[in-house]
Amino acid sequence: MGSDLIGVWIAAFLTLGIMSFLYKDNPWYKFSEAIFVGLSAGYWFASLFWQSLHAKFWANWSPAVQSLFQGQFDYNLLYTGAGILGLMMLLRLIPPIGWISRWPLSVVVGGTAGLYLINYLVSNAVRQIGSTIQPVVTFPESIGWINSGGVIIGNVLVFAVLIVSLGFILFGRNTTIDLPTPTKLFFFLIALVACALGTFYSLSMPLNLTGLIIFMGVFCGLIYFFFSKEHTGFFGGAATVGTWFLMVTFGASFGYTVMSRMSLLIGRIDFLLVEWLKVVN
Amino acid sequence: MWRRTVPIMITFIVGTVLVVAEFIPHKPFGNLGEDFSLYFDIIAVFAFILGGGNLCRVHFSKVYRKKTDWQFSIVTLLGFFVMLAAGLFKIGNPEGIQGDVTAAGSLFADLYDSMFTPLQGTMYALLAFFVASASYRAFRAKNIDASILLIAAFVILLGRTPAPSLIADFFAGAGITFMATAFNFVPTLTDWIMDVPNLAGQRAILIGIALGVISMALRLILGVERTYLGSDSK
Amino acid sequence: MLRFKAAIFTLLLLLLFCLSAAAQTAEELSDTAALEEPVYEIPRLAQVTNFEAKDSPDDAGGEIELTWDLSVDDKKEDGLVSKYVVLRSQNPTSDFHIVGVANHRDSSYIDKNLKEGTDYYYKIVTFPKYQGEVRLTREEIDPLMEQYPELTELDIKDVSMLAEYDRDIMSVFDDNILGISRVAGPVKSRAQWFNSKDLDTLIIGLTICISVVIFIGMARGGRKLFLRRIGGLQAIENAIGRATEMGKSILFIPGIQDMDDVQTVAGITILGRIAKTIAEYDTKINMPVSRSIVMTTARETIKEAYLSAGRPDAYSDDMVHYITDEQFGYVAAVDGIMVREKPATCFYLGAFFAESLIMAETGNSIGAIQIAGTAMPAQLPFFVAACDYTLIGEELFAASAYLSGEPKQLGSLKGQDVGKFIAMVFIIIGAVFATLAALTGSEDILEITNMIKSWFSA
Amino acid sequence: MNFWKALLAIDRRWIFLFVFLALAVPMFLNVDFDLSISREVQGLYDALDKLQPNSKILMSFDYDPPSAPELQPMADAIMKYCLKKKLRIIIMGLWPQGPIQANMALNRAFLEEDINRDDYVYGVHYVNLGYQAGNEFVIQRMGSAFYEMFKRDYTGNRYEELPLMRGIKNFNDIDFSINFSAGYPGTVEWVQIAVDRFHVRLGAGNTAVQAPQVYPYYNSGQVVGLAGGMRGAAELEGVFARFDGGTVDYKDKGTKYMLSQTIAHAVVMFFIVVGNIAYFVIGRKDKLKASK
Known part of the structure; x- marks a missing residue:
């Protein structure tokens, strides 16, 4: 019981020490920081030592060496390579031949490059393109979250986004589409009428247009990332629409995480008030 | 040659083999990716000796030269060596040196629970404060982009609380059905933003990242990019 | 009158009690009758059809793929079939053992850990659901399991059902009691050299x-190839210049992942470019890192940059120093460095997690110019909100190529x-x-x- | 005007203080508000409600202390309900800290007057199998036999010595399972393997960050019930209190934390609104000045 109590007091002391940083830097924080750095570095090395070096390297390699002496080849003998590369890394401590440490480094970088190339090709590029191949217009029952009321309001939103985007592409600051203004206006008016008709139509017979927004977002987003063309003209307009989508993404993800970040702090305050001070039951 | 060309060749060979191995199920290529991460873990432990050594050197010299805040360097060193010893020698481990390093009851586990966990948790919890101050500063309608950021964030923030339905009830009670409907719509709008424009933006970012990674990896494998290898001579 | 009603009511109640008591006795009686009937009749279910075994394609060897069409009984709604039991042998007529089970309504099974090049034969048993009670005690089952280790593939219920039929459990599979498919095989497993999928x-x-x-x-x-300008990259040089003017240092954070993350590699390559500018401007750089290999690499990189800027004497290993592998321990220390040294410029280029906002907000509070870049989609919003410039995803990887200015x-x-x-x-x-x-x-x-x-x- | 300028340049420590107070003060309040219960939480309750006494329920605790504020209240409430209902509970964890969190939930439940510790025998009524490394492969292997993954339980008893486990070979012998998840491995893996391949009936408790990933599985019926984030925890406590209240006090930290979190949220929104008003007021004045 007594040691538990000491543990709680130490934990509370360190908790408040870190929190005091919010007011300003101070010796209490410095102390907590110093102990955190020291402890965690020790913690990581000890865990790595047992869980990587001992469990993954030594436990596989040493039996393999023993069996080699008995004249048998064991696949695990390949771990020798890892050991040698590790030791090469340490040669950095001997400056004249320190450059040898570049060899394990190139193994690491080469391996990382190879693995990431494949992984991102498969899971990011190919799969994301695949899931974007969707109908841009569907009948609403095929989408789960949306129900009749949502479809209509959703479509009004879709048309609003379309009109604003088009207006921006035609008249925006960065755009220099070489058309006389009346022609631009004419296009815009036609689009406006089309969207109004679409909205009206969607009231009577709901079509789900969310696919169109996703398509536009991905398309314009990719245009934003294009390096080989200046962001002017049609390209500039589309890229700007792309940044809007990125901004919605950032805003939404930000807003979405606020709640769970608050809960992290609730956990600490709960510790202080309930476990330590016991002022709340 | 040994300092520059060989490393570039190693990068090329290792990188190419790992890419090709993805398409070959046959031994020993099938598991090459896993083998690589194992190799990496082992190299990383050896390398830690360099990092840990650097940590000690920096703090020893701080203490030795009595630089500002040298007292705290003693605390760091103390923490480091106590935790290291507790872990490496498994002090107080109920099952002795054979036991798991994190076994309950050992000094290592005790230090972890009473010091490491609260420090880690509190540092993480600071996010609650920073998320508030960052949103106060960043979510201002300075221009179109910032306004979109603000609106999206605000709708999501609102939609994640019970507030919209409470406000809607209030308006319904006051007889302003128009506002009540609007606020009742907020949760749907939240879902719509998450499922549609947010998803589209995420996809564009992910596809872009993938192409960036592929091109970067090729530059590394082909030796076009070699900054990480350091100097040519001397 | 009232009394009369009460009497009738009481009588009725008594009658009801008697009736219910009688009914319960009858139930108990029928229960005992069931107990006396010792043998459980195992229903014979239809066997599967079109049963085939072939080498698994596109694998590393050691696997055989079995496919079949569902038993007719499995297509019914009554749920008589509980599973399909897979039997394997190395000869076509005898010695079949249970190697695994597939759920009912499943029509395939992959047998693993086989020897390559050996001939195998397979049978599929349509296994019924046991409707009776488990009569075997654990003490009876355990020795059975020891005798026939393959029984561990089945459930307790299944074993007791088999035991109901015969104490010599495995005989069930020979006696044609169950719906057993024809033998498929011989089939060998092989490793493939190309994954056609x-x-x-x-x-x-x-x-x-x-x-x-x-x-x-x-x-x-x-x-000549045209490339457009990227805002964040042009800000880099200004940011370095600002630090020089103010006589303050530059903080460089390469993320918290090791060199086995390509984002860290990207961060380091950008470091190589900007370290050269830093060397030319004669500004101080401070680079705390959370991984040892990153420390080693960053030192090489900065050294090279100073060398090519013609200032090797200005380089020192102390520019890069290791802190701790622990995510939040590292952040605690970086926050400390920020408020104490007050760098004029902070770079965050690499892989970041939850710590992104803690660092960026602290950096903001000391009035530093902050330039961030990461390919972690979850952290981008925080950098966008708290930093002056953010390289979004792909731009992080393109940055070093841009900064190098080399055509290739x-x-x-x-x-x-x-x-x-x-x-x-x-x-x-x-x-x-x-x-x-x-x-x-x-x-x-x-x-x-x-x-x-x-x-x-x- | 000075007021608005000062507001824009407000020292962020004031914001910190407000956030702290918004989170801390509600903890002193004894609130009891009735949240509307969402479909997915009701689904979780209904699934549990349908189970007969002595049904076997598998609980996987896949989270660690930082996520505990969100998930522990859910675990507490469900644990109380299951114990009270005399379900047989099998605990495991795919995260190292999970089984410790499970024991905390058990101890909390036993504090209830109506749930007497003496009525429950370890190994018969409940079992903690402990942590097993291997992520989704653990679930995969459990599909053929639990024993293969859990040769010994959390306290070192052998699997076959535990009376409850003797009758359990794999998922076929489990009537329902619940997973409390804060990331990987978690609900997604349980759905993909335990539900899709072994036809387990699964309910889930998730952190707010995780929940959106799991909603599609709820909509498609692969998860029968779902509680997400602190709101999910509060709703869960509410639904238990409504249908099963009385002797057991379900309303606890979930409800209490929910209030804290909502108020803190409101504080954040308030500051955003105020910041924008200040910005516009000043912006307009600056523009006027510039035009002069």
Whole structure:
């Protein structure tokens, strides 16, 4: 019981020490920081030592060496390579031949490059393109979250986004589409009428247009990332629409995480008030 | 040659083999990716000796030269060596040196629970404060982009609380059905933003990242990019 | 009158009690009757049809794939079939043992850990659900399991059902009591040299890679390539200049991942470019790191940059120092460095997690110019909100090529754009077909859509 | 005007203080508000409600202390309900800290007057199998036999010595399972393997960050019930209190934390609104000045 109590007091002391940083830097924080750095570095090395070096390297390699002496080849003998590369890394401590440490480094970088190339090709590029191949217009029952009321309001939103985007592409600051203004206006008016008709139509017979927004977002987003063309003209307009989508993404993800970040702090305050001070039951 | 060309060749060979191995199920290529991460873990432990050594050197010299805040360097060193010893020698481990390093009851586990966990948790919890101050500063309608950021964030923030339905009830009670409907719509709008424009933006970012990674990896494998290898001579 | 009613009511109640008591006795009686009937009749279910065994394609060997059409009984709703039991032997007539089970309504099973090149034979048993009670005690089952280790593949209920039939449990499988399929085999397992399922990925990957390589070659050949400017990158030089003017240091954070994350590698390559500018401006750089290998690499990189700027004497190993591998321990220390040294410029280029905002907010509070770049989608919003410039995803990887100004590096960016173009083309074509399919309901168009989709479904 | 300028340049420590107070003060309040219960939480309750006494329920605790504020209240409430209902509970964890969190939930439940510790025998009524490394492969292997993954339980008893486990070979012998998840490995893996391949009936408790990933599985019926984030925890406590209240006090930290979190949220929104008003007021004045 007594040691538990000491543990709680130490934990509370360190908790408040870190929190005091919010007011300003101070010796209490410095102390907590110093102990955190020291402890965690020790913690990581000890865990790595047992869980990587001992469990993954030594436990596989040493039996393999023993069996080699008995004249048998064991696949695990390949771990020798890892050991040698590790030791090469340490040669950095001997400056004249320190450059040898570049060899394990190139193994690491080469391996990382190879693995990431494949992984991102498969899971990011190919799969994301695949899931974007969707109908841009569907009948609403095929989408789960949306129900009749949502479809209509959703479509009004879709048309609003379309009109604003088009207006921006035609008249925006960065755009220099070489058309006389009346022609631009004419296009815009036609689009406006089309969207109004679409909205009206969607009231009577709901079509789900969310696919169109996703398509536009991905398309314009990719245009934003294009390096080989200046962001002017049609390209500039589309890229700007792309940044809007990125901004919605950032805003939404930000807003979405606020709640769970608050809960992290609730956990600490709960510790202080309930476990330590016991002022709340 | 040994300092520059060989490393570039190693990068090329290792990188190419790992890419090709993805398409070959046959031994020993099938598991090459896993083998690589194992190799990496082992190299990383050896390398830690360099990092840990650097940590000690920096703090020893701080203490030795009595630089500002040298007292705290003693605390760091103390923490480091106590935790290291507790872990490496498994002090107080109920099952002795054979036991798991994190076994309950050992000094290592005790230090972890009473010091490491609260420090880690509190540092993480600071996010609650920073998320508030960052949103106060960043979510201002300075221009179109910032306004979109603000609106999206605000709708999501609102939609994640019970507030919209409470406000809607209030308006319904006051007889302003128009506002009540609007606020009742907020949760749907939240879902719509998450499922549609947010998803589209995420996809564009992910596809872009993938192409960036592929091109970067090729530059590394082909030796076009070699900054990480350091100097040519001397 | 009232009394009369009460009496009738009481009588009725008594009658009811008697009736219910009688009924319960009858139930108990029938229970005992059931107990006396010792043998449980195992229902004989229809066997599976079209049973085939073949080597698993596209694997590393040691696997055989079994397929069959469901037993007729399994298609009914009454749920008589509990599972399919897979038996294997190395000869076609005898010695069959249980190697595994497949759930009911499953029509395939992959047998693993086989010896390559050995002939195997298989049978599938349509296994019924046990409707009776488990009569075997654990003490009876355990020795059985020890005698026939393969029984561990089955459930306790299954074993007791088999035991109901015969104490010599395995005889059930020989006696034709259960619906047993014909023998399939012989079949050998082999490893393949090419995974044909990945062919689509290979073609897409090759197209992108080749276009990158072609553009690198073209650029090397002296062809002028146009690239637009990126705002964040132009800010870098100004930020370094500002630190120089103020006589303050520059803080560089390469993320918290090790060199086995390509984002860290990207961060380090950018470091190489900006360290050169820093060396030329004669500004101080402070780079705390959380991984040892990153420390080693960063030192090499900065040293090289100082060397090529002609200032090797100004370089010192202390510019890069290791703190701790622990995510939040590292952040605690970096926050401390920020408020104590008050750097004029902070770079965050690499892989970041939850710590992104803690660092960026602290950096903001000391009034530093902050330039961030990461490919962690979850952390981008925080950098965008708290930093002056953010390199979003792809821009992080392009940055070092941009900053190098070398034609061949820039060429690779062109190649990247070809990749984007291909992606956009396929998204458009796919979307057109998918929309047509959805609107017209035409099976043919749907088939084309699915074919396009399948290329991108690795 | 000075007021608005000062507001824009407000020292962020004031914001910190407000956030802290918004989170801390509600903890002193004894609130009891009735949240509307969402479909997915009701689904979780209904699934548990349908189970007969002595049904076997598998609980996987896949989270660690930082996520505990969100998930522990859910675990507490469900644990109380299951114990009270005399379900047989099998605990395991795919995260190292999970089984410790499970024991905390058990101890909390035993504090209830109506749930007497003496009525429950370890190994018969409940079992803690402990942590097993291997992520989704653990679930995969459990599909053929639990024993293969858990040769010994959390306290070192052998699997076959535990009376409850003797009758359990794999998922076929489990009537329902619940997973409390804060990331990987978690609900997604349980759905993909335990539900899709072994036809387990699964309910889930998730952190707010995780929940959106799991909703599609709820809509498609692969998860029968779902509680997400602190709101999910509060709703869960509410639904238990409504249908099963009385002797057991379900309303606890979930409800209490929910209030804290909502108020803190409101504080954040308030500051955003105020910041924008200040910005516009000043912006307009600056523009006027510039035009002069």
